[in-house]
Amino acid sequence: MIGNDIVDLALTRKESNWKRKGFLNKIFTKKEQMLILNSGNPEIMVWNLWSRKEAAYKIYNRQTLIRGYFPLQLECFNFENSNGLSFGKVQIEDKVYYTKTEISSQYIYTIAVDNSKYFDKIKTLENRKNIKKINGIPSYIEKDSLYTEPASISHHGIFERIISI
Numbered sequence: 001m002i003g004n005d006i007v008d009l010a011l012t013r014k015e016s017n018w019k020r021k022g023f024l025n026k027i028f029t030k031k032e033q034m035l036i037l038n039s040g041n042p043e044i045m046v047w048n049l050w051s052r053k054e055a056a057y058k059i060y061n062r063q064t065l066i067r068g069y070f071p072l073q074l075e076c077f078n079f080e081n082s083n084g085l086s087f088g089k090v091q092i093e094d095k096v097y098y099t100k101t102e103i104s105s106q107y108i109y110t111i112a113v114d115n116s117k118y119f120d121k122i123k124t125l126e127n128r129k130n131i132k133k134i135n136g137i138p139s140y141i142e143k144d145s146l147y148t149e150p151a152s153i154s155h156h157g158i159f160e161r162i163i164s165i
């Protein structure tokens, strides 16, 4: 299972004021708020955590078919940096998802998987040609085959990423 989420930083700067009253309390747990407020760059940490939660939610949504807005139930933990990427986990209920986040000056991009061995199997697709949505959830369909693989789509501002396994 996979999920992804991209954040266009220029757009968040235009449209989302993370410093507005109540925003952090509504989206982030106490532990996450401590991480944000103790970070050298709180703005980047806000969208870093946001992107992890959204990518993990997409797996949760595929597994459970539950849709909704419950950011406080998704909690990020276990942060590690390696080769310029930021790894971590997101928990919701008894489920734990693995995340890999790329932070650039223009965007923050997270891929989430339910088993860390899938990180090496992720393919980034150029277009939606072989993508079909069922219940709004995208899958990749091999040409001339009924075999499907999970896919995930994310777009924000000038960025779009489509992935499959």
Ligand SMILES: CC(C)(COP(=O)(O)OP(=O)(O)OC[C@H]1O[C@@H](n2cnc3c(N)ncnc32)[C@H](O)[C@@H]1OP(=O)(O)O)[C@@H](O)C(=O)NCCC(=O)NCCS
Pocket (backbone or CB within 6 Å): 002, 003, 004, 005, 006, 027, 049, 050, 051, 053, 054, 057, 058, 059, 061, 062, 068, 069, 070, 071, 072, 136, 137, 138, 151, 152, 153, 154, 155, 156
């Ligand atoms: C549905 C939701 C995840 C969409 O996220 P978004 O940042 O607004 O938009 P994105 O572009 O990243 O994602 C939308 C794409 O996800 C794809 N998608 C929807 N469900 C998916 C799933 N379960 N798995 C993979 N991809 C999925 C869709 O194809 C859609 O693209 P399209 O409409 O162009 O085909 C988000 O609106 C939401 O409801 N989040 C709930 C979780 C939560 O509580 N978040 C709070 C912030 S941390």
